[in-house]
Amino acid sequence: MSERIVIAFGGNAILQSKQKGTVEEQRANVHTACLAVADLVQAGHQVVVTHGNGPQVGAVLLQNDIAKEQVPPMPLDMCGAATQGQIGYMVQQSLTNILRERGMARPVVSLVTQVLVNSDDPAFTSPTKPVGAFYSQAEALRFSTEKGWSMKEDKARGGWRRVVPSPDPIGLIEKEAVLSLLQAGAIVVTSGGGGIPVVEKGGQYLGVEAVIDKDLAGERLACDVRADTLMILTDVPQVAINFNTPEQVNLGTLTLDEAKIYQGQGHFAAGSMGPKMLAAIRFIEDGGRRSIITSLAMAGQAVAGSAGTILHK
Numbered sequence: 001m002s003e004r005i006v007i008a009f010g011g012n013a014i015l016q017s018k019q020k021g022t023v024e025e026q027r028a029n030v031h032t033a034c035l036a037v038a039d040l041v042q043a044g045h046q047v048v049v050t051h052g053n054g055p056q057v058g059a060v061l062l063q064n065d066i067a068k069e070q071v072p073p074m075p076l077d078m079c080g081a082a083t084q085g086q087i088g089y090m091v092q093q094s095l096t097n098i099l100r101e102r103g104m105a106r107p108v109v110s111l112v113t114q115v116l117v118n119s120d121d122p123a124f125t126s127p128t129k130p131v132g133a134f135y136s137q138a139e140a141l142r143f144s145t146e147k148g149w150s151m152k153e154d155k156a157r158g159g160w161r162r163v164v165p166s167p168d169p170i171g172l173i174e175k176e177a178v179l180s181l182l183q184a185g186a187i188v189v190t191s192g193g194g195g196i197p198v199v200e201k202g203g204q205y206l207g208v209e210a211v212i213d214k215d216l217a218g219e220r221l222a223c224d225v226r227a228d229t230l231m232i233l234t235d236v237p238q239v240a241i242n243f244n245t246p247e248q249v250n251l252g253t254l255t256l257d258e259a260k261i262y263q264g265q266g267h268f269a270a271g272s273m274g275p276k277m278l279a280a281i282r283f284i285e286d287g288g289r290r291s292i293i294t295s296l297a298m299a300g301q302a303v304a305g306s307a308g309t310i311l312h313k
């Protein structure tokens with residue numbers, strides 16, 4: 001059966017934590033990820049791709065910081081747009097090449113995507129998401145007065161970092177464009193890095209310095225394109241309860257109610273599995289058929305129903 005599937009790649013699909021971030025490393029990882037996408041396309045599914053951008057936007061921010069005396073630094077929304085472009089380009093080229101090799105040429109297109117957030121979102125009064133370089137306490141103080149940045153100490157890694165709000169996504173501004181492209185048979189890469197956060201003011205969209213969680217944005221994307229399945233690909237084959245303890249139990253198929261009970265018991269860590277499970281739960285609550293959380297290697301089997309953690313009504 002042919003399905004419309006939104007695939008959300010985690011940071012690891014593009015850059016692994018032990019890697020340096022060279023273009024060769026990123027291309028090789030993206031190629032592996034695109035092989036999994038191509039398999040699903042070949043199986044007859046309609047695919048929409050979204051992805052994280054943590055390491056890439058970190059690199060752009062650092063470049064800005066190092067070059068600031070010569071090149072005016074760009075705000076976070078501009079850096080987000082730049083990384084959507086660079087990652088989107090890698091996916092476009094890699095997936096196009098794989099599909100051509102397999103004799104099933106299809107248009108692959110990446111879209112610079114804005115995601116609407118509420119300017120009254122409580123996240124704006126309590127920034128939580130660390131971005132960019134590490135600074136000394138003196139620098140941190142200076143940036144907070146000069147630029148109005150919120151700074152937070154990361155004791156474990158011995159430095160101060162800027163923290164930005166992580167508001168809840170409402171929906172894609174480019175939703176209709178994505179739907180038209182899908183209608184035309186394209187494979188669309190969209191809402192990268194959770195999308196560029198924008199607020200609406202006096203009928204105008206304005207970029208804001210914030211970061212949207214890519215899994216929660218992926219859920220909005222899946223609703224916006226009326227996907228059958230939201231598939232979140234990360235570096236573990238299944239979600240677990242009592243994760244990383246002797247009592248760990250991996251979860252296969254589970255109902256919405258079961259997922260909410262485990263969520264309430266605090267099994268899914270904030271900042272990693274937490275937002276993925278929240279996205280999976282929201283998608284079912286919003287009328288989606290199926291949410292899958294699994295690894296890249298298990299993607300095909302999970303869509304066929306025989307691997308991963310699968311959430312349904």
Ligand code: ADP
Nearest residue numbers: 010011012234235239240243267268269272273
């Ligand atoms: P990505 O970069 O793909 O978005 P994250 O690193 O943010 O992925 O989240 C995936 C990680 O979540 C896993 O590698 C695992 O260490 C961690 N994790 C936290 N809680 C759980 C859980 N209950 N079950 C499985 N993995 C968990």
Ligand code: MG
Nearest residue numbers: 010011012235
């Ligand atoms: Mg990660």
